[in-house]
Amino acid sequence: MALLRKAGIFLLTLAIASVLVFAFMAVLPGDPAQVALGVNATPELLAQTRHAFGIDRPLPAQYTDWVGGLLTGNFGRSYITGDAIGPQLVDRFEVTLWLVGAATVVAVIVAVPLGTLAAARHRKASGTVVSGLSQLGAAIPAFLAGIVLVEIFAVSLRILPSGGWTPPDADPVAFLKGLVLPALSLGLVQAAVLTRYVRSAVLDVLREDYLRTARAKGLKPAQALVRHGLRNAAVPVMTVLGLQLATLLIGAVVVERVFVIPGLGSMLLDAVGSRDLIVVQDVVMVLVAAVLVINLLVDVLYTVVDPRLRRAR
Amino acid sequence: MLKVDGLNIAAGELPLVSDVSFTVAGGERVGLIGESGSGKSLTASAVFGLLSDDVSAAGSVRLEGVDENLVGASENLLSSLRGSRLAMVFQEPMTALNPSMRIVDQVAEARLIHRTVGDRAAAHRDALRLLEQVRLRDVAELGRAYPHQLSGGQRQRVLLAIALANDPDVLICDEPTTALDVTVQAQLLDLIVKGAKERTAALLFITHDLAVVATVCERVLVMYGGRIVESGPVAEVLTAPEHRYTKGLLDASDLETVDEGGRLHAIAGAVPAAGKFPSGCVFRNRCPRADEQCEVSPPWFGEPAHGHACWHPVGGDA
Missing domain, CATH: 1.10.260 (434 Repressor (Amino-terminal Domain))
Structure with missing residues (x-):
């Protein structure tokens, strides 16, 4: 029942988002037909092209066509190349998912132990150092981290490629090698932010009475924290991680450019550059949908982690 | 079974518990009573070895069969005792x-x-x-x-x-029923007493509720200002208190007598904040009988297990 309500909210949000994305594109100045044909195009040819793009029709009709297409898997054709957008979008999306997924793994693997350590030793020097470093790390933009990482591992040490993309089924080793630097540059910055949230969540849990009960049973402080604390600290951390995934998708746009990765981000930037508005519209819609799906998944995961939320929802 | 000797607890320079000594034998049930802020819970936490980081303990806490002093003992030793030979029930069941x-x-x-x-x-x-x-x-x-x-x-x-x-030898209960409805209190007290009896465990029961002490305990320690001010068998301490503070507590819990103004008895003033207790007798700023002599810390009068620290005990002087 509660899940149905959540799904309903999800669909409603998606619908509103589609209207907004469409409206933004519609109010942008510039004529796609003019862009596609150049300045010397004849009025007849322009009119013909507008008709072919379907942009000579009223906006509501254009919108329903577009959304109807999305629902049936038809993403339309590029204004510039004339290619179908759908298949390309699927390929690009897969690439971005790999990147964002790997970056998330990096962020979690780094942030959970570090944040926990910073909390458990918050009165000691080591805890303060970790907090300070994470503060610093959170201030570094992902593309800068990427450039520094390339400088070290690709240019100086020459152990990892500076960019490019190998599909996993073509050459798994080259795929992984190519994934390391972009995932690190995207993930480490997120890890710095996440570390601070893990720290404060664990600090809260450390003050809980049930941790004292765990100690009273005879568990040592670290055992008590791991067995009884971390799972309860997970709920607030998951919220932040869900929000971060949205940031990661946006961050991927820039990092893909730095590392020449053919994902959604570079597709979006290329389309913006060539004013291929229908592609921009599709990519933005896919990104929005991805963020909403992530939030829905986080909501479902809450109830898995925290039994108190099961009855309430 | 449990022997506490000269226990002092301080937060930095600020003394919170001073020179607390008592013993609890196996199978014996001892109450520790006093108002909030008297140092009862701190004393219990020190015995249990679970003081928070910002306070430190000195003195000795000995558990029968363990050679080491539990004050300052290693976390390894303490965590092997906690939950096996030493057990504790805390006040707040909702979050524990x-x-x-x-x-x-x-x-x-x-x-x-x-x-x-x-x-x-x-x-x-x-x-x-x-x-x-x-x-x-x-x-x-x-x-x-x-x-x-x-x-x-x-x-x-x-x-x-x-x-x-794990059938503990020492069971410490820190106001276990305070957060509960009166109707469920009695059943739980019964279970605590039964549980301790069956295991001939030494029970240290902390409460501010005199009626609870009367139900559960055989012997009682009265704490005020981080010190034990009176101790003795429950029947005697609760019917014929000697320390003026104990007397005040008893009068305050008596709901049948009133003062000249028709109000229930109360102890004048409130428990001072830690560090704000007077020198000499810690109770003298709230005590109706205090005089110059009380500016000197009173010694312990009587037996360790039955006595008091008051210059002017109830019924003891004119």
């Missing part, structure tokens, strides 16, 4: 259980930590038996529940079951 772990697992864990049982299945069986011992019903079903599905009284029973899991 892990919200994301099933009840039966939380009880079973107590059996597993100290390797009292070999495997999970045995620990699980023991946990159900322990839950039955604290008179919870339908333990198989209740064990699968999470803490938020239980009432405060049920949760405190679960916590008692955890404390009793």
